[in-house]
Amino acid sequence: MSFTQLSAFVSVVLAATQLSNAVAVNKRVTCADGNVTANAVCCQLFPAVANLQQNLFDGAQCGEEAHSALRLSFHDAIGFSINGGKGGGADGSILAFNSTELQFHANSGIDDIVAGQFPVFQTTNLTAGDFVHLAAAVGTANCPGAPQLDFFFGRAPPVAPAPDLTVPEPTDSVDAIIARFADAGFAPDEIVALLSSHTVAAADVVDVTIPGTPFDSTPFTFDTQFFVETQLKGTLFPGNGSQSGEVLSPIPGEMRLQSDFELSRDSRTACLWQAMVNDQTRMTTQFKAAMHKLELLGQPDTLVDCSDVVPVPPALNAMSAALPAGFSAADVQGACQATPFPTLPTIPGPETSVPPVPGS
């Protein structure tokens, strides 16, 4: 190659590099407050994120409000059917039409987070749908180990409440749960993925005598312990007992929902459930994808991708799943026919009780 040819080649490469940089730079917008985002319309969300962290999430905590904000986004969005006639999906109707939707039995316990969100919502310039689904993404980002959830912006105000009986109940059969999710467009693997949310969760109203009872031993971290601990035996499955949806967990202080018990052992979902154990990447990737679908239910494809306003979640300290102290492989009730339950270390020391989530 002669020098002329070489320099011509180099300038073509340089020009191409500059062009691709220019395209990339054009997608970056610096907002008036110095934040950088993909689209100028997203700039107004940075103050809303700060507002949520300060006034709803106690300064970026993965506490009761963050947990409840995630649950609220599900109860809002699932009011939708791909077959029509069931509400506007991820439209914020649960906030705007709270006097109707809070009457529904499946929304028991949702009143606290609606009451917590409403005054903050009123200080923003957001529609109810954008507010509810931004709050879920920001609250989840406060939980170590969680994926950075997507947030799409620009929902219209909700026009009507969702009808009753769209939200699954813990007393529902696996058949009924799979059918309801299918009606909203979700396959069984996506149900399991969405239920990763129960790793940052506790129940207040399933059993009102023990408010704040967590679903796993680590309700403040987005780890795979929920999928481990739901697989432990020693449960008293209430064949002739509880109508409440509560099944005893063998771990003191922990609750297991009847629906989670059944899904973890049903042939349609057991292997998907077990595959989450100690696979943080699988869990977070599939949860993020399913949440992306959830926040767009019933929404037009004109929403703007403002995912980069969502804070990056803190990393997990302990990346490895474990059996709780006092438990061994003999306590596991594997239910996946194809693959044995993975071998896990046991946390050293005597059996301990899981404390309730404060603020419940």
Ligand code: HEM
């Ligand atoms: C089969 C489907 C599901 C059933 C039957 C179910 C049921 C429940 C129940 C009964 C509670 C406890 C409520 C209370 O007593 O306070 C709860 C809590 C929770 N659920 Fe679910 N759930 C399901 C799916 C989901 C999904 C798809 C999400 C989110 C993507 C979710 C997120 C949560 C969260 C974060 C909490 C904890 C709330 C808190 O600690 O304040 N759930 N769920």
Ligand SMILES: *[C@@H]1O[C@H](CO)[C@@H](O)[C@H](O)[C@H]1NC(C)=O
């Ligand atoms: C309020 O929302 C409207 C509609 O989305 C938007 O045009 C306007 O710029 C927003 N104002 C502020 C101060 O963010």
Ligand SMILES: *[C@@H]1O[C@H](CO)[C@@H](O)[C@H](O)[C@H]1NC(C)=O
């Ligand atoms: C970005 O937005 C947040 C929230 O409004 C604000 O606290 C911060 O100062 C902004 N600027 C930068 C450079 O992060």
Ligand SMILES: *[C@@H]1O[C@H](CO)[C@@H](O)[C@H](O)[C@H]1NC(C)=O
């Ligand atoms: C429910 O929504 C109304 C507006 O429709 C609001 O005034 C009220 O404060 C909300 N209730 C709760 C519990 O947030």
